[in-house]
Amino acid sequence: MLAAHKAGPDRQEGLSMDKQEFRGGMSRLAAAxxxxxxxxxxxxxxFTASAVTSVTDEPPTLLVCMNRNxxxxxAFAANGVLCVNTLGAGQEDISNTFAGRMSGEERFSVGEWETMTTGAPALKEAAVSFDCEIRDVVEQGSHKVLFAEVKAVRLGSDAGGLVYFNRNYHLVR
Incomplete structure (x- = not known):
């Protein structure tokens, strides 16, 4: 639990951040x-997400942010499982499909899918897939933060990674 911070000489009470300014700053934070x-x-x-990170390796756990809307x-809540499929070079179409307006099952028309340990769909051509069980969910603002324990990992091609920076895709080799 974080300790509450009091306003001091460097912090004004009630100071708020402009939403667009925050989003502009976050666009400069490169992410897989x-x-x-x-x-x-x-x-x-x-869905497509850049807000994914490791939490701990004992037990191996990832954090995934999902818009509550x-x-x-x-389906995520009812199934209790998820797979983090990290995209590689040339997979922008898969990212765009899962970020778009297609319905749930239609999104799986792109890419080749299989299952690993949990039964969550794993992208065959992903750079890496982390097959997980959801252990906890915390709601914060517009999002749900999913804590997911990794049950299996499958490494894919090492052809390069796909990152999102400054509102554009970039390749990392």
């Missing part, structure tokens, strides 16, 4: 492009 998927009795769903959020 991931497609987060779920599968199970509640069906398949997925995402139409597939209920």
């Amino acid at each position: 492009v991931n497609v987060i998927t779920t599968g199970g009795a509640a069906g398949r769903a997925g 995402f139409s597939g959020a209920e």
Whole structure:
């Protein structure tokens, strides 16, 4: 739990950040492009995310941020599993499909999919896939923060990574 901070000489009480200024700053924070998927009795769903990071290796856990208004959020909650599919060079079309307006199952028309340990869809050509069970969910503002314990990892091609920076895709070799 974070300790509460009091306003001091360097911080004014009630100071708020402009939403557009914050988003502009965040656009300069380069991040890997991931497609987060779920599968199970509640069906398949997925979305594109750059807000993914490791939390700990004991047990191996990832943090994934998902917009609470995402139409597939209920499938993630009901299935209790997810797969973080980190995209590589040349996979912008997959990112755009999962970020677009297609419905849940239609999104899986791009790429080749299989399952690993949990049954969540894993992209065969991903740079890496982390197959996970959701252990905890914390709601913060417009998002749900999913803490997911990694059950299996599959390494793909080492052809380069896909990152999002300054509102554009870039390749990392």
